Amino acid sequence: MELVTKISGITLRNPFMNASGVLGQTVSLLRRLQEAGAGAVVTKSITYEERKGYDNPTFVKIKCGYLNAMGLPNPGFKEFSKELSSSKEEFKVPVIVSIAPSEPKQAKEMAATFKKVADAIEINLSCPHAEKLGLEVFSDMGLTENIVKSVKDNFDGPVFCKLPPYRNEVLGLIKSLESCDALVVSNTIRAMVIDVKAKKPILGNKFGGLSGRALHPISLALVFELYEKTRKPIVGVGGIESWEDAVEFFLAGASAVQIGSALEKKGTTIFKELIEGLEEYLKEEKIGLEELIGLAHDS
Ligand SMILES: Cc1cc2nc3c(=O)[nH]c(=O)nc-3n(C[C@H](O)[C@H](O)[C@H](O)COP(=O)(O)O)c2cc1C
Structure with missing residues (x-):
């Protein structure tokens, strides 16, 4: 069965990619994802300056x-773009560069720099635990609008916006994303875990982001609703561990999906598992992937 899917002009050999921050920290890790069968690869979110990350x-x-609170550790956009430029021709699948700018000037410079090496840019508007980045940017509608516009004006390929899983906030702020090409839904939920013996939060940063199983139905519901409320292509993310979890996202309206925690847990063989499972399902159901997208909706 044909698994090719298209999102805003880029073609993926199959609809499965890694989620930003999971095995996309270096070019050699991105290469491993390509070899394991990913339909596209996504980098760790890159910031303007280098970040060491949290304790x-x-x-x-x-x-x-x-729960994770890595603190977006990365070498900064200048260093990372050098690394990626030197090996871009090794990639036969689209390379999606995730960026986390905190203001339009940074967004402009980063987009212009990644122009030659990225097939698409994913703007992280949803990291739940980094000051002046991610979610803190998204909560300011004017700032978000200007950041998205700066990236669009300085980058030729499609621009994706990665959203938080908070329905009311997303629906309230969706207007600020008018100029972007596709939505990535969703990032983690701000969360905490406390050690009852130490009587203190466990994560070095205290707060982190909840991913995996619990996120799946929440993210899925938002994809379903956004499919009806916007005309933009959607990439579904959240708790995908099996091909059935992915099919739910396609039925809700996602054109492709990203795998985070399960990739961390099961390793890169998960791509083969997902591809084979989806192929078998499409064959049994006698349906193409394209027809499956959004099929759970009434009309
Ligand atoms: C260890 C780790 C690091 C992450 N780093 C990033 C990041 O740099 N940028 C980003 O947009 N999302 C990041 N995320 C969120 C994932 O991309 C994804 O949205 C989230 O984990 C939900 O998917 P999952 O349930 O399949 O893990 C990270 C998640 C994890 C677990």
Whole structure:
């Protein structure tokens, strides 16, 4: 069965990619994802300046998923773009560069720099635990609008916006995303875990982002609603561990999906598992992937 899917002009050999921040920190990790079968690869969110990240612990397994507060560690956009430029021709699948600018001037410079090496840019408007980045940017409608516009004006390919899973906030601020080409739904939920013996939050940063199982139905509901409320293509993210979880996102309206926590847990063989599972399902149901997208809606 044909698994090719298109999002805003870029073609993916299959609809599965890694979620930003999970195995996309370096070019060699991105290469591993391509070799494992990913339809596109997504980089860690890159900021204007280098960031060291937060103190340990930064990643904790909990009953309903995972909590992380890495603090967006990355070498900064100048350094990362050099690394990516030197090996771009090795990539046969689209490379999506995730950026986390805090203001339009940064967004403009970053977009112009990644123009030669990125097939698409994903703007992180949703990191739940970094000061003046991600979610803090998204809460300011004018700032978001200007950042998205700066990226659009300085980058030739499609621009994706990665949103938080908070329905009311997203619907209230959706107007600020008019100029972007596609939505990535969603990032993690701001959350916390406390050690009852130490009587203190476990994560070094205290607050983190909840990913995995618990996020799946929340993200799925938002994809379903955004599919009806916007005309933009959607990339679904949240708790995908099996091909069935991914199919739910396609039925809700996602054209492709990203895998985060399950990739961390199961390793890159998950791509083969998802591809084979989806192929088998499409064959049994006698349906193409394109027809599946949005099929759970009434009309
Ligand atoms: C360790 C870790 C690091 C992450 N780093 C980023 C990041 O740099 N940028 C971003 O947009 N999302 C980041 N995320 C969020 C994921 O991209 C994804 O949206 C989230 O984990 C939900 O997907 P999942 O349930 O499949 O993990 C990170 C998630 C994890 C677990």
